[in-house]
Amino acid sequence: MSTLILVVDDEPDVEPLFRQQFRRDLRAERFAMAFAPSGYDALRMIGETRDTSLILILSDINMPGMSGLDLLPQAKALRPDVPVIMITAYGDAETCARALEKGAEALLTKPIDFAALRDKIETRLGISA
Incomplete structure (x- = not known):
């Protein structure tokens, strides 16, 4: 069984950016990353994560x-055990409140603070940062 992080973003530069930031972890097979270009693709992939x-x-x-924000409650319905962190270029209070109300664990603003994200991943892996 492999450990997986799913990244959902329609921007084509997101996948190479994340692969670069986490290249050592991916190379060491600490976890794998999958990328979905849409909420619809993400729901399909979440449904396929049984193994x-x-x-x-x-x-x-x-x-x-x-x-x-539309994806969030559907993803939580499929996998209530998996935390969802929302990413936005617009980190206003209203957007943050809506995301948290719908079940997000946190909201990160772009540009992404990869050190903070790494801490969250380490916590999920059960490793103290």
Whole structure:
């Protein structure tokens, strides 16, 4: 069983950015990362994670079609055990409150503080930072 983090974002530069930031972890197989370009793809992938240990979902809020705020309750319904962290370029109080009301564990603003994100991942892996 592999440990998986799902990143949901419609921007094509997100996958190489995350792979670069976590290259050592990925190379050491501490965890794997999967990338979904839409909320719809994310829901399909979440439904297919029965044989993996999905430990975290990171989702952009502003995406065409299904927004991250629309995805959030559906993802939590499929996998209530998996925390969801929302990512947005607009970290206003209203957006943060809406995300937390819908079940998000946290809200990160862009540009992403990868040190803070790494701490959250380490916590999910059961490793003290």
